[in-house]
Amino acid sequence: MPRIAIAAPSPFCARLGADIAEQGGSAVDILVGVSLAATVSEPGVCCPGAGGFLTIGGPGVNPVTIDGYLAVPGLGHPDSASRTSHRVTMEYGAGTITEVGAGSVAVPGSIAAFHSAWSRWGRMPWEDLLIHVADAVDSGFPMSSAADRYLAAGGDLIYTRDQRVADVLFPGGVQLRTGESVVIPGLGASLRQIGVEGPATLYGGELGRMVVDGLASDGGIMTLRDLADYQAQDRPSLTGRFLGWEFATNPPPAIGGVTLTAILEHIEGSPLDPNSWVRAQELVFGLRRRLLDNSADRVDGAARLLAASRSASTVATAVASDDGWVAAATMSAGYGSGVSPGETGMWMNNSLGELELNRRSQDEWTAGERLPSNMAPTVLRSGNGRRVAISSPGADRITSAIAITIALLVAGDGDLVLAVEHPRVHLQFDESGSMVAVEHGLEVETDLEVRHHEPHDMYFGGVVAAAIDPVEAHADSRRAGGVLIIEV
Incomplete structure (x- = not known):
């Protein structure tokens, strides 16, 4: 019987990974489940509308990196220059300047990357994996100390602009602190929908349309075509x-x-x-x-x-398993856009607004290209x-x-x-x-x-x-x- 080591951003995520292992999940199932849980349970630090990379190696599998990073939006948009974002300065680090709001949202790729990894090396049914995470977040997850510290360093500048988000993180105008329960309305239902219908519901389907419409009403330029055309990519x-x-x-x-x-x-x-x-x-x-x-x-x-x-x-x-599998993942949503499109609970990234990474001017971007x-x-x-x-x-x-x-x-x-x-x-x-x-x-x-x-x-x-x-x-x-x- 294999022994499995899990290192996760929080005890909540690590315990969820252990539950997946005990239900027969593979090392990659665990990586996917824990990484997904991390994106949804570290508000401010990450969010469901994220992107990232998984590097995986195992018996007979030369290390491969799955690219599910964020892409420039605007395919088929009549006026991509119309995006609306807001510049804020946080106390985080030595002082961080970033752009937030719906116009800062890039095309998310995390769900596509998770499904790509699972489809080859997963054992647990996809629906069961997603429902397991959905059930965990529906019950409420504890505010992590990392998310607490991040929000305290200027999160109010980002996460009080959208009332749906503010009601979750700053109920009554007061920030939730470490250990307090966080419940994001609509998120569990969206994860179950992705589990039952597959990623296609986000990438061009009903859920994707809800996300796009919610962003468009607030100055976003992501289109349904952006989502439908998005694909996770294998890279040696x-x-x-x-x-x-x-x-x-x-x-x-x-x-x-x-x-x-x-x-x-x-x-x-x-x-x-x-x-x-x-x-x-x-x-x-x-x-x-x-x-x-x-x-x-x-x-x-x-x-x-x-x-x-x-x-x-x-x-x-x-994640490492003594049957030979080693796998690592990193996911990012930038500093977060502070936007929850519609009633989906799928909070979104601000990766177009990460000024320290995006040094090219906006008019040099090409819709569909991966961001740095x-x-x-x-x-x-x-x-x-x-x-x-x-x-x-x-x-x-x-x-x-x-x-x-x-x-x-x-x-x-x-x-x-x-x-x-x-x-x-x-x-x-x-x-x-x-x-x-x-x-x-x-x-x-x-x-x-x-x-x-x-x-x-x-x-x-x-x-x-x-x-x-x-x-x-x-x-x-x-x-x-x-x-x-x-x-x-």
């Missing part, structure tokens, strides 16, 4: 080696896996030195801004970034058979969080918990220049401006990792996740 994972370990991560056109690969290459000589981490980030992030962030051809830009580097609101889940993503769900394998699935939320901090964790795990003493919990650094670029964010417990030598953070600051991501040989898992205390080891 980007592979590499780091100190004798093989890894597989998110390939182009996403930028996260390429960035992670380049950082690992540049810290391999001094993998435990924080100054090495800073130097690598300064080089690689600089190349990313020059070659990728404004590039219309991100596949070509990714190749040029790797060549050049060699010359000188997100949720994450990881820094996500990098990754699986690793050592020469002695140890396998690890690792992922993290954290917007532009994702790759630095994962790279530092991998370096500490592989080059250190192999302790998964210590690798995840170790203090981190992140090189942050803005229009005025660059600075180094340093978590308490680290000292770095740099000529750049340094900003010090408190210990275990959620700004630095929330790594989740699950492993076999031995079977273990850990969820970053920066986001108070949930971990379970079960035998079925």
